[in-house]
Amino acid sequence: MNSILALALALTCLVSASAQSRDRATFTVGTATASRGQKAVGNIEVPAGSDGALSIPVAVFHGSKPGPVLALVAGAHGTEYASIISLENLIGVLNPTEISGTVIIVPLVNIPSFEQKVPHLNPIDRKNMNRFYPGKLDGTQTERASFFITRQVVEQCDHLIDLHGGDTDESLRPYSYWTKTGNEKQDRISREMVLAFGLDHIIISTDRPKDPQASRYLENTATTRGKPSITVEAGYAGTVETDDVSALVNGCLNVMRYLKMLPGSVTTIEHPVWIEKVVTLTSEQTGLFHPLVKRGSYVGQGMKVGYVTDYLGKPVFEARATAPGVVLYICAVPSMTKGATIANIGVVAP
Numbered sequence: 001m002n003s004i005l006a007l008a009l010a011l012t013c014l015v016s017a018s019a020q021s022r023d024r025a026t027f028t029v030g031t032a033t034a035s036r037g038q039k040a041v042g043n044i045e046v047p048a049g050s051d052g053a054l055s056i057p058v059a060v061f062h063g064s065k066p067g068p069v070l071a072l073v074a075g076a077h078g079t080e081y082a083s084i085i086s087l088e089n090l091i092g093v094l095n096p097t098e099i100s101g102t103v104i105i106v107p108l109v110n111i112p113s114f115e116q117k118v119p120h121l122n123p124i125d126r127k128n129m130n131r132f133y134p135g136k137l138d139g140t141q142t143e144r145a146s147f148f149i150t151r152q153v154v155e156q157c158d159h160l161i162d163l164h165g166g167d168t169d170e171s172l173r174p175y176s177y178w179t180k181t182g183n184e185k186q187d188r189i190s191r192e193m194v195l196a197f198g199l200d201h202i203i204i205s206t207d208r209p210k211d212p213q214a215s216r217y218l219e220n221t222a223t224t225r226g227k228p229s230i231t232v233e234a235g236y237a238g239t240v241e242t243d244d245v246s247a248l249v250n251g252c253l254n255v256m257r258y259l260k261m262l263p264g265s266v267t268t269i270e271h272p273v274w275i276e277k278v279v280t281l282t283s284e285q286t287g288l289f290h291p292l293v294k295r296g297s298y299v300g301q302g303m304k305v306g307y308v309t310d311y312l313g314k315p316v317f318e319a320r321a322t323a324p325g326v327v328l329y330i331c332a333v334p335s336m337t338k339g340a341t342i343a344n345i346g347v348v349a350p
């Protein structure tokens with residue numbers, strides 16, 4: 001090894017150590033800089049490129065005492081309202097003088113989706129804002145936003161929680177994802193995080209990309225960079241139910257207790273339902289969708305979960321469960337097109 005290489009390696013180690021420094025005097029995300037014991041608000045500025053600029057609001061709580069950096073992000077899908085409202089509530093609840101470590105809160109990534117009430121996509125470039133990580137500086141708005149979130153949020157944190165829920169057309173029961181990477185230490189911590197978060201149905205996710213440069217999903221961008229992280233889902237069909245918001249707010253607070261960022265004992269879910277596989281039922285026809293089961297129902301293999309009629313009421317398609325399991329979500333509206341999702345069924349692990 002030559003000395004320049006050795007120096008470069010040493011510098012790399014220094015940089016990665018400082019990225020997770022527990023004793024920074026100030027902490028900056030975008031235009032928000034907080035000193036110890038302070039909260040700061042600002043924006044992650046995404047400059048204009050082939051399409052318009054975007055300012056993504058961010059709050060930084062730089063705790064009085066050192067500790068881990070936790071990022072909480074919602075609203076990649078801007079009409080999954082319960083998750084967005086939960087982080088707005090958390091911004092009002094957290095007190096930086098009580099925190100050990102730093103909390104980065106990004107409550108609404110996809111502002112165009114929120115403002116125009118467009119589910120699933122960013123209406124500016126018609127891209128899903130949770131599929132283009134780690135992003136591209138010279139890409140469209142979704143890709144540029146993903147690039148800056150990777151740089152400013154993911155790379156600066158030790159742990160990340162990505163909050164979602166059923167979109168306006170999805171009737172969803174709450175659940176979380178635990179990503180199993182094969183790295184024993186990382187998987188133990190993320191498992192303890194997901195149990196501390198407390199949602200009682202947990203999908204064991206093993207099929208996410210392993211390449212940090214092709215991570216696609218936000219949580220996976222943190223996970224493939226060695227940071228134990230989870231994804232959580234609560235809320236459905238445009239609603240902001242107290243139960244869903246409380247579950248998300250309390251889940252974040254409880255993970256903070258588990259990470260020793262807040263005092264107090266951790267309550268973990270003791271016997272969650274572990275889901276080993278998710279089966280998607282899609283429609284083979286366009287028409288009016290009629291559900292026959294509710295979110296959270298358990299269905300047997302072959303059970304009819306809904307049907308599609310043409311626009312004059314003639315049945316054209318029957319959706320039957322191709323595996324037994326729990327209905328994680330089912331289409332919440334009559335609009336149905338060929339190839340669209342009717343329901344996601346979680347197959348319970350043995």
Ligand SMILES: [Zn+2]
Binds near residue numbers: 080164165
């Ligand atoms: Zn979502």
